Amino acid sequence: MSVIEQARRARTAAGVLATATRTVKDAGLHAMADALVARTPEILTANEADLAAGRAAGLSPAILDRLALTAERVAGIAEALREMAALADPVGEVVRGSTLPNGLELRQIRVPFGVVGIIYEARPNVTVDAAGICLKSGNAALLRGSSSAAHSNAALVGVLRDAVAGAGLPADAIQLLDASSRDSVKQLMRARGLVDVLIPRGGASLIRTVVEESTVPVIETGVGNCHVYVDAAADVAKAIDIVLNSKTQRLSTCNTAESLLVHAEIADVFLPPMLAAFVAAGVTVHGDDRVRAYSAAVVAATEEDYGTEYLAAEISAAVVDSLDVAVGHIQRYGTQHTEAIVTDSASAAREFVARVDSAAVMVNASTRFTDGGEFGFGAEIGISTQKLHARGPMGLPELTSTKYVVTGDGHLRG
Structure with a gap:
């Protein structure tokens, strides 16, 4: 399936998520957490294939540490989803509101972005964190991990898709893009109109490439010197x-x-x-x-x-x-x-x-x-080092935009 087709499916799924109640979304998060724990052995088997390939390719100890999953780490990732379910739903929150002098009622409310693309490197925990935070904030997720974590990510996304479908939500709310070539990244960066925002997580080269070449709006996460x-x-x-x-x-x-x-x-x-x-x-x-x-x-x-x-x-x-x-x-x-x-x-x-x-x-x-969990935000999608829209650890509110709702009673502008 092409990235464009996956993005179209994500757009359809996003329409369902945008109107899903908190109860339904939280049930999906709990289902995802339970499934990760229940299917830990197959996740670890897939992860070991990635680790073996990484060791053979001479990946550094730091990268191998980021790549590695254990039963304890999977349990921790699952618990983060449960903690996320306990957080307030940002969708529908009134950012500000007032009654104008002419009697119009004005409200600015939080709404999902729609379709969020995440491009990241060698961190399978990001697969789950991103899928969970997108689901809770009403967004469909297009996940493009690195080839070094391909087996792990495929196993994780398979588990997550089964879980959300079982909870009554569209499986296409969580999709994994092909990591075997850079073509999927290029297509994702050019999917303006289907993908609402891109978030790159990784090294300076990856982030710079996405920021400079994407036609889709980008929230820039930065390296940490x-x-x-x-x-x-x-x-x-x-x-x-x-x-x-x-x-x-x-x-x-x-x-x-x-x-x-x-x-x-x-x-x-x-x-x-x-x-x-x-x-x-x-x-x-x-x-x-x-x-x-x-x-x-x-x-x-x-x-x-x-x-x-x-x-x-x-x-x-x-x-x-x-x-x-x-x-x-x-x-x-x-x-x-x-x-x-x-x-x-x-x-x-x-x-x-x-x-x-x-x-x-x-x-x-x-x-x-400097961490979303330590700040009390729950799982984070990344740490933004830019100054527009979001800065610092990005939790659930940062995965939303806003719209103005204006309510009148036959009001006409003179």
């Missing part, structure tokens, strides 16, 4: 814990810290224990000359290092002479995802928050908190 700045007024023990959690809690996520900036006034007391902690955690530090002076384990950083999203046990580091220099560094190398400051100075925190232009700014907290 996230920074932690340790200010002169930072608590050293607190800073070490925050940096370690930001870097090592999970290496393969976009909200993992990839760069450390340290104020010169605190470097003497902070960097020796911090660098020792990195060595103990198996993290390679790419540092400037001032960082390297504190440990022989630090390797020389290149210009490229400061712009790299490692997604591995590596981090770039530099000593800076002021908060102003730190902000300048972030402006030059950051990706407007998540930046953090560790400081006991309220004025430094205020200045950092005001000047750093990112989707999320953390004060004395790990970068790893």
Whole structure:
């Protein structure tokens, strides 16, 4: 089946979802969750085929970690669907309303986009998250995963389609596009009029390609070259814990810290224990000359290092002479995802928050908190680093648009 035909079927399914009640949609989510748990063995068998192919192809440990499913991970993905069912339905929510001076009643309400295309890489959990969040928000999902997860995605979508059909919803609300060639991506990006919005999730190259070549509107999710700045007024023990959690809690996520900036006034007391902690955690530090002076384990950083999203046990580091220099560094190398400051100075925190232009700014907290689940949004479709429509973790409301409903009683404009 061509992508255009799949998009037409998705458009038909979206019409059904747009008027589905919350009760029906939530029943579909619970059915999806139950089916994932019940059919875990076949999902894991398919996933193992992808992992074996990935290992043979020399995929990095970080990519293999993103690709891997276990019974525990499948159970967690299923539980996320159940939690999503408990969230408020955004469709029909009144964003604002008033009675105009002429007596007309004006309401702006949330409505589904319609058909949402998601292009993503090597993360089968995204298949379920995207399908679930689209269903709950009344949208049909066209899923285009990577070839490295083809077996896993096919198994997952098969399970999900059976589940929603059993719950009385159209199976075509969830469809998987062919991942064996790039032609399906090109067709999806050109399906303007059938597909309402595209959301790319993956590396910088994928996102840039979709943004630059798509005729379908795109919500841009960004790579995460996230920074932690340790200010002169930072608590050293607190800073070490925050940096370690930001870097090592999970290496393969976009909200993992990839760069450390340290104020010169605190470097003497902070960097020796911090660098020792990195060595103990198996993290390679790419540092400037001032960082390297504190440990022989630090390797020389290149210009490229400061712009790299490692997604591995590596981090770039530099000593800076002021908060102003730190902000300048972030402006030059950051990706407007998540930046953090560790400081006991309220004025430094205020200045950092005001000047750093990112989707999320953390004060004395790990970068790893930039996440829809951690923010209480439930499963997210991605983290937007753009400024139009949605920014930051995109939950259910961000998967809707709005329409104005105007109610009168024979009103005529003079």
